Every structure is written in C-alpha cells, then in structure tokens.
Amino acid sequence: MCQLLGMNCNTPTDIVFSFTGFATRGGRTDEHKDGWGIAFFEGNGVRHFVDHQPAVSSPVADLIKRLPIQSKNVIAHIRKATQGEVMLENCHPFVRECWGRYWVFAHNGDLKEFAPELDGSFLPVGTTDSERAFCFILQQMRHRFGRTLPALPELTSFLRGIASEIAAFGTFNMMLSNGEALFTHCSTKLHYIIRQYPFTTANLSDEQVTVDFAEVTTPDDRVAVIVTEPLTSDEIWTQFAPGEMKVFVDGKVQTELLA
Amino acid sequence: MCQLLGMNCNTPTDIVFSFTGFATRGGRTDEHKDGWGIAFFEGNGVRHFVDHQPAVSSPVADLIKRLPIQSKNVIAHIRKATQGEVMLENCHPFVRECWGRYWVFAHNGDLKEFAPELDGSFLPVGTTDSERAFCFILQQMRHRFGRTLPALPELTSFLRGIASEIAAFGTFNMMLSNGEALFTHCSTKLHYIIRQYPFTTANLSDEQVTVDFAEVTTPDDRVAVIVTEPLTSDEIWTQFAPGEMKVFVDGKVQTELLA
Numbered sequence: 001m002c003q004l005l006g007m008n009c010n011t012p013t014d015i016v017f018s019f020t021g022f023a024t025r026g027g028r029t030d031e032h033k034d035g036w037g038i039a040f041f042e043g044n045g046v047r048h049f050v051d052h053q054p055a056v057s058s059p060v061a062d063l064i065k066r067l068p069i070q071s072k073n074v075i076a077h078i079r080k081a082t083q084g085e086v087m088l089e090n091c092h093p094f095v096r097e098c099w100g101r102y103w104v105f106a107h108n109g110d111l112k113e114f115a116p117e118l119d120g121s122f123l124p125v126g127t128t129d130s131e132r133a134f135c136f137i138l139q140q141m142r143h144r145f146g147r148t149l150p151a152l153p154e155l156t157s158f159l160r161g162i163a164s165e166i167a168a169f170g171t172f173n174m175m176l177s178n179g180e181a182l183f184t185h186c187s188t189k190l191h192y193i194i195r196q197y198p199f200t201t202a203n204l205s206d207e208q209v210t211v212d213f214a215e216v217t218t219p220d221d222r223v224a225v226i227v228t229e230p231l232t233s234d235e236i237w238t239q240f241a242p243g244e245m246k247v248f249v250d251g252k253v254q255t256e257l258l259a
Numbered sequence: 260m261c262q263l264l265g266m267n268c269n270t271p272t273d274i275v276f277s278f279t280g281f282a283t284r285g286g287r288t289d290e291h292k293d294g295w296g297i298a299f300f301e302g303n304g305v306r307h308f309v310d311h312q313p314a315v316s317s318p319v320a321d322l323i324k325r326l327p328i329q330s331k332n333v334i335a336h337i338r339k340a341t342q343g344e345v346m347l348e349n350c351h352p353f354v355r356e357c358w359g360r361y362w363v364f365a366h367n368g369d370l371k372e373f374a375p376e377l378d379g380s381f382l383p384v385g386t387t388d389s390e391r392a393f394c395f396i397l398q399q400m401r402h403r404f405g406r407t408l409p410a411l412p413e414l415t416s417f418l419r420g421i422a423s424e425i426a427a428f429g430t431f432n433m434m435l436s437n438g439e440a441l442f443t444h445c446s447t448k449l450h451y452i453i454r455q456y457p458f459t460t461a462n463l464s465d466e467q468v469t470v471d472f473a474e475v476t477t478p479d480d481r482v483a484v485i486v487t488e489p490l491t492s493d494e495i496w497t498q499f500a501p502g503e504m505k506v507f508v509d510g511k512v513q514t515e516l517l518a
Contacts, residue, residue, distance in 0.1 A: 044384050045347025048307055063322050088304025097355060100382035120406045121380065123359035125303050147379045 002092070002108040003032055003228040004190070005076040006175040008182035008248035010222045012042075012070035017211045020065050021204035021231045025078055026055025029206040032078035035091040038064060039104040040071035041179035046102045047071075050091035072250075073177045077106040089126035093175075094134050096122055098142055099149045101178050105134040108228060109171025109187055133166050137176070152181060152249070156257045159183050160245045167243070175226065182248040184226050186240035192226040193237050194251060202232040222251030261351070261367040262291055262487040263449070264335040265434040267441035267507035269481045271329035274299075276470045279324050280463035280490045284337055285314025288465040291337035294350040297323060298363040299330040300438035305361045306330075309350035331509075332436045336365040348385035352434075353393050355381055357401055358408045360437050364393040367487060368430025368446055392425050396435070411440060411508070415516045418442050419504045426502070434485065441507040443485050445499035451485040452496050453510060461491040481510030 005022045007015050019038065027033035036055035040047045047069060051058045055078050077092035084090040092106035107130035114129050121142065122135035137159070144158055159176065163185040166172050173190050176183040184190060197220070199213035217223075226248070230237040240246065247254040264281045266274050278297065286292035295314035299306045306328060314320045314337050336351035343349040351365035366389035373388050380401065381394035396418070403417055418435065422444040425431050432449050435442040443449060456479070458472035476482075485507070489496040499505065506513040 042347045045309065045350070047309065047347065050304065050306065059322065059326055063318065067318055088301045088306065091304070095354075097382065097384060099379075100384055102384055120358075120401075123356065125356060125359055125361055142379075 001082065001110070002077055002079045003030070004106055004108045004173060004175055006177070006182050006184060006226040007071070007074040008224045008251055009072050010250035011220070012072050013221065013223050014068035014070055015074050015076070016065060016068055017204070017209065018225055018227070018231055019076060020209055021206040022076060022078065022227065023055040023061050023065065024206040026061070028056045032080045034081040034086045035079040036061060036077060037091045037093050037106070038074065038076035039093045039095060040069050041073040041102070041104070041177065042069070042071055044101065044179060046095055046104060048093070048095050050088060052086050052088050052091055073179050073182055075104050075106050075175045075177055075182070082110045084126055084128035087126065090128050092130060094131050096134070096138055098138050099147070101149065103138060103176065103178050105137070105176045106174065107133060108173040111166065111170040111172065114166065114169040133172070136166070137162055152247070152254070153257055156183070156247050156254070160258065163245055164243065173228065180249065181254070182224070182226070183245070184248070185245045187242060189228055190226060190240040191228070191230050191237040192224060192240070192246070193235055194222065194224050194253070196222040196251070202235050205231060205233045224248045224251045224253070260341065260369070261336055261338045262289070263365055263367045263432060263434055265436070265441050265443060265485040266330070266333040267483045267510055268331050269509035270479070271331050272480065272482050273327035273329055274333045274335070275324060275327055276463070276468065277484055277486070277490055278335060279468055280465040281335060281337065281486065282314040282320050282324065283465040285320070287315045291339045293340040293345045294338040295320060295336060296350045296352050296365070297333065297335035298352045298354060299328050300332040300361070300363070300436065301328070301330055303360065303438060305354055305363060307352070307354050309347060311345050311347050311350055332438050332441055334363050334365050334434045334436055341369045343385055343387035346385065349387050351389060353390050355393070355397055357397050358406070360408065362397060362435065362437050364396070364435045365433065366392060367432040370425065370429040370431065373425065373428040392431070395425070396421055411506070411513070412516055415442070415506050415513070419517065422504055423502065432487065439508065441483070441485070442504070443507070444504045446501060448487055449485060449499040450487070450489050450496040451483060451499070451505070452494055453481065453483050453512070455481040455510070461494050463490060464492045465490070483507045483510045483512070
C-alpha cells in the first residue's frame with residue numbers, strides 16, 4: 001500500500017510543513033520506501049519530481065523540504081510496491097496532458113484484474129494498476145466530453161461515476177487534479193482538514209516540527225490538506241466515508257457538486 | 260533564442276560536467292535567463308525538471324549540478340524568450356506519452372506563422388511555437404504509424420521529413436528522444452562530440468572546471484554530447500550542416516539511417 005497527500009488552496013502556498021511529516025513515513029516512521037513523488041501546479045505548468053529512492057533519504061525530497069514552492073494544487077505519494085517493480089516509471093504521481101492542460105494523478109490501493117480496454121490515446125509507461133487506471137480515466141473523459149473541458153459539475157459527476165466503477169476492482173483511494181480542482185476518492189482511508197482564519201499552531205506527528213500558521217498566512221488564506229493518515233497531532237481531521245468523493249476548489253470542499 | 264544540450268550514451272552516464280558549463284550560460288556567460296529545464300530518461304521513466312528562474316541561480320539547477328543522475332538520454336534547454344512569456348509551462352523540454360513511452364522535446368529557434376491543425380490528441384499547455392511543433396510531430400507520428408512504435412529507420416525517415424517541413428517556417432534546431440534514440444535537427448547551429456576510449460581531459464569554456472574522463476569511465480563507454488555552442492575549449496567539436504538531421508543511439512551517430 002501507499003500513502004497520498006494533496007493540497008488545494010485559494011492562494012499559492014508552500015507544502016514544506018506537510019511534506020516534511022509525510023516524507024518521514026517514506027522509510028522512517030512508516031514502511032513506504034519504494035519511491036515517492038510530488039507534482040506542483042504553477043500557473044498551467046507542473047513541476048514534477050519522482051524518485052525510486054526512499055523519500056526519507058532522497059536528495060530530491062530533501063530539496064523539496066527546503067524549497068518553498070508556491071502552488072494552489074499539489075499531489076504527493078509515497079510508495080510501498082504491490083503491483084509493479086520499484087522503478088522510476090512506476091512512481092506516482094503520473095502526469096498526462098488532455099485538452100491543453102496537465103492532469104496529475106496518484107493512487108493508493110490495489111486493483112485486482114483491472115484490465116480495461118485502452119484505445120491508445122493514453123497508455124501506461126510503467127507496469128502499475130494505478131497508471132492503467134489513470135489512462136483509462138483520461139481516455140473515457142475525452143471520449144465522453146469530446147474536444148473541450150466540461151464545466152466542473154459535469155466533470156465531477158463523470159469522475160464520481162468512473163471512480164466507483166474502478167473501485168469495484170479493489171481499493172481506489174485517489175487524487176486527481178487539473179490545476180483548478182483537486183478531485184479525491186476514498187475507498188478505505190483518507191482524511192482532510194481546512195486551515196483558515198483564525199489560524200493556530202500545529203505539531204507534526206512524524207517529526208519534531210511545529211508551525212504557527214498565523215505567522216505565515218494572511219486572514220484571507222484558505223488551505224485544504226488531504227492525506228491518508230492525519231499529519232498533525234493537535235488538529236481535528238475529518239475522515240472520508242468509504243466510497244466518498246470530495247472535490248476541493250480554492251481550499252474549500254465543493255459540497256454542492258456532490259449533493 | 261535559446262540553447263540546447265543533449266547527451267546519448269551506451270551506458271548510463273551523468274551529465275554534471277556538461278550541465279555545469281551549460282547552466283552558466285543561463286544568466287552569467289550568456290543571456291539565456293528566461294528559464295531552463297532538463298529531462299533524464301531512467302529506464303522507461305523520466306526525471307523532468309523545469310524552472311522559470313535563470314539556470315545560474317535556480318536551486319533546482321544547483322541540485323542537478325551536484326546530483327550525478329545516471330542516464331543514457333538527456334535533453335536540456337536554457338531559454339531566452341522570443342515567443343511565449345516567461346512562465347513554467349513555457350519551459351523546455353516538454354514531455355508527452357505516445358505508444359506507452361515518454362517523448363522529450365526541446366527546440367531552439369523561432370517559427371513564424373506556424374499554426375498547424377491540431378486534432379486534440381496532443382495539445383500545447385503553454386504558448387510557445389516550440390510546444391506546438393512538438394504536439395504536431397506526435398500527432399502526425401501517431402497518425403502515420405497507428406498503434407505501434409515503428410522501427411528506427413522508418414521513424415527516422417518520418418522525423419527527417421517533418422523536421423524539414425517545420426523548418427520551412429523559420430529556425431528549427433531541435434532535440435527529441437524516446438529514451439532509446441536521440442534525434443537532432445539543425446537549422447542554424449548545433450555541434451557534437453563523441454567521447455570514447457582513449458579518454459582525455461577537457462576544460463569547460465564557461466567555468467573553471469576540468470575533468471579527466473579516463474578517471475570516470477571504463478574503456479567500453481561511449482558518450483555523445485550535442486550542444487548549440489561547444490562546451491569545452493580543448494576538444495574538437497563537429498558542426499552540423501544547416502538542414503542536417505542526426506540520430507544518436509548508444510553514443511554513436513547512426514549514419515546508415517540517413518544515407
């Protein structure tokens with residue numbers, strides 16, 4: 001199994017604090033040492049870092065912990081290999097382009113005998129069930145909506161449908177973003193928190209690190225952090241229900257989309 | 260204009276020496292300070308780093324200069340913006356997937372009124388003529404060869420044709436790799452060198468750095484380096500002819516492919 005971390009904000013924010021705790025699970029406080037990756041949207045561009053070394057000892061992960069890259073949408077992943085060898089091409093998140101936008105995807109869980117028909121428009125490079133699922137989602141999405149990105153309600157409804165279709169093959173905790181919205185689906189385990197004014201301090205569970213968010217934010221900032229297991233010991237995280245999908249835009253859950 | 264750097268080897272090799280000289284042109288010894296990028300194939304995977312900061316002062320470029328990433332195919336680029344703003348999504352190299360492989364592309368030069376019809380299978384995310392050309396190449400390539408990667412002679416012949424078609428719109432110095440071959444096309448300026456046994460020492464032109472390749476290689480190693488302007492002051496670089504295409508595999512020019 002693996003762990004997922006996502007961030008969605010209304011203003012570009014760095015993920016140094018959360019990633020520091022998360023990366024520690026990549027070989028020190030937890031066993032997810034078969035590679036890791038992170039993707040940051042910056043405008044329409046994406047900074048994408050993957051490494052098959054454990055996150056806890058990777059020089060690239062070390063850079064990410066020191067470099068406050070500002071982003072409104074981030075997806076990160078630490079891997080414990082189940083399907084697919086420990087190789088760079090099997091590290092999440094995966095990136096593809098559709099409709100002139102980048103799409104970023106990461107998955108936690110195991111899909112059994114998931115072999116959808118792929119028409120060649122999006123094909124996996126590696127050997128994971130996860131990348132296969134991502135390619136299938138993009139293929140069906142383009143098939144369904146043709147040549148233009150649909151409005152968020154239509155897109156959400158489509159993604160909810162296909163996520164539950166894929167989840168029937170096993171465990172499908174996933175995060176997907178096109179740089180505007182962060183789509184999340186929970187099969188078994190996912191938690192989130194919204195940090196907004198008035199900001200408080202928080203302590204990481206996996207490292208001796210404390211941050212006073214009031215010092216590094218403005219009153220208008222709003223940040224949603226979504227993660228497999230809560231990252232802090234002194235905040236209240238909300239657990240997703242099994243089968244639940246949530247969409248985050250500007251640091252807010254878009255509940256009306258899934259009413 | 261911009262500058263290009265490519266490496267193709269018969270054994271995974273690090274590009275630290277060449278990149279160190281090259282990155283210095285990204286704001287210090289030359290004016291290419293509007294972003295930079297580099298992509299390394301590693302197995303079928305790709306490590307892709309882009310930054311809109313000048314290469315000479317970017318913390319990510321600094322990491323690349325220190326981290327000996329081993330790769331058989333590398334493409335790097337430093338940008339001086341002509342078309343498209345200084346934004347992350349306009350930084351080369353660009354990456355797309357086709358036939359379950361990643362393709363990496365970088366371009367130096369300006370294309371005038373180049374507006375090919377794109378059917379939606381590959382679309383640019385940014386606003387450069389370069390990314391448009393890359394998407395057009397992939398679209399036509401998949402259109403021409405259907406669902407499978409063709410053999411190298413057919414692929415080379417196709418790429419030579421489309422490169423000269425695109426070059427009719429302006430300047431098209433470019434590098435393209437699928438992780439096996441490195442395809443290079445010269446409109447105006449490109450140089451290459453093959454380093455092989457017996458190895459010698461070399462001095463960078465842009466930095467006070469010397470390397471004794473004999474100390475860091477085995478007698479079987481063969482490394483081709485292709486670059487806009489020669490990187491070393493004491494080696495003999497071969498200049499491409501205008502309109503020339505060269506394909507490198509295992510550190511060797513595949514002359515028979517273009518006979």
